[in-house]
Amino acid sequence: MNEHFSIGETAKLNNITIQTLRYYDKLGIFKPDYTDPSNGYRYYHISQFFYLDIIKYLKSIQTPLEEIKQIILNTPQDMQNFLQQQETIIENEFKKLQDAKCILEKKKRQLNEQLEICGKERGKVYFRSIKEERILKMSIKALTPSNGRPGLYVRKLANVLEEKGCIIDNRYGYIYSLKPYNNTEINYEYIYTSVSEENLNIEEPMTIDIIPSGDYICIAFDLSENNNDYNKYYRELYHYIVSNNIQTDGNVYEVSLPTNYSSLKEETFLIELRAKRI
Structure with a gap:
């Protein structure tokens, strides 16, 4: 069974672009298992896909790439602490969005009233x-x-x-x-x-x-x-x-x-x- 995949195959299997994988390699976040010295082709081992999923998850919660680079080098406890912090940040942002929605609805009511008065x-x-x-x-x-x-x-x-x-x-x-x-x-x-x-x-x-x-x-x-x-x-x-x-x-x-x-x-x-x- 083939356990190594080209960059194109890795991108397709993980629903990610080739350009993103090249960028991750450049930043040192996610590197291929080996690169063919004769042609520069990148190959990824199937076991690496697990780590790619971690990166994708961290990106989905709006984690900057520079932070991801540091987080994946840390311990599970560090990851737990980070996720707790992110949960607090997301809860605060969620409240801000709820407040913004209330303000939007209030402003729409006010404008409806203003249009009524204009009439x-x-x-x-x-x-x-x-x-x-x-x-x-x-x-x-x-x-x-x-x-x-x-x-x-x-x-x-x-x-x-x-x-x-x-x-x-x-x-x-x-x-x-x-x-x-x-x-x-x-x-x-x-x-x-x-x-x-x-x-x-x-x-x-x-x-x-x-x-x-x-x-x-x-x-x-x-x-x-x-x-x-x-x-x-x-x-x-x-x-x-x-x-x-x-x-x-x-x-x-x-x-x-x-x-x-x-x-x-x-x-x-x-x-x-x-x-x-x-």
């Missing part, structure tokens, strides 16, 4: 059923719709979430009291962003809260740096609520939705103001 007539009051939203919020002062530059506040929220191993949601909003402001400037009371994670240990001045599910009275409008009709739309919403004697929880929940994703374009947002009907 509403601008500047007209409408009703919308909204699901519960878990938020990270922070008390703020001296921030109004006319000077509402949330950058530093958003960074503070982002930093806290990133320290907890979470990813910041690029959708943020404000909460403030529903009342007749007349000649008084609207002052935001809280800035918030949504979070998916539960049982986060958050310290003051930030807190985890819930924006409850239910029916909301809403108004949507486009807002850019060159267009500040915020107060006009707020008055439309407030007048509708008062004139129709609608009872609310006393808050306005503002959501800012970016309508472009490039810093090279003008900064524009779709704004929705919401008040929960009770």
Whole structure:
């Protein structure tokens, strides 16, 4: 029985390419049993296929070739320790992928909601059923719709979430009291962003809260740096609520939705103001 196989036969029997076997030989990871000095042909013994399977396995768990070269020279105990380490790495990567999938699904839901809002007539009051939203919020002062530059506040929220191993949601909003402001400037009371994670240990001045599910009275409008009709739309919403004697929880929940994703374009947002009907 023939126990030696050419490089082509070895490649075919082990479902691997000839180029890969030559590369392994060059790196010193897997060498032929002997090389014919007259023509340079490589021949592998059938007993070597076992070791090739080990290399293929290590590659399948994303082990770099340089590490494989070292591992196959070590003891079974060293291999056991390495595999334990790899298991931990894979579990961590698996969690990251699960988190990424949750973020992807959340972003798709948000974009579906944004498209729903985009379909509403601008500047007209409408009703919308909204699901519960878990938020990270922070008390703020001296921030109004006319000077509402949330950058530093958003960074503070982002930093806290990133320290907890979470990813910041690029959708943020404000909460403030529903009342007749007349000649008084609207002052935001809280800035918030949504979070998916539960049982986060958050310290003051930030807190985890819930924006409850239910029916909301809403108004949507486009807002850019060159267009500040915020107060006009707020008055439309407030007048509708008062004139129709609608009872609310006393808050306005503002959501800012970016309508472009490039810093090279003008900064524009779709704004929705919401008040929960009770």
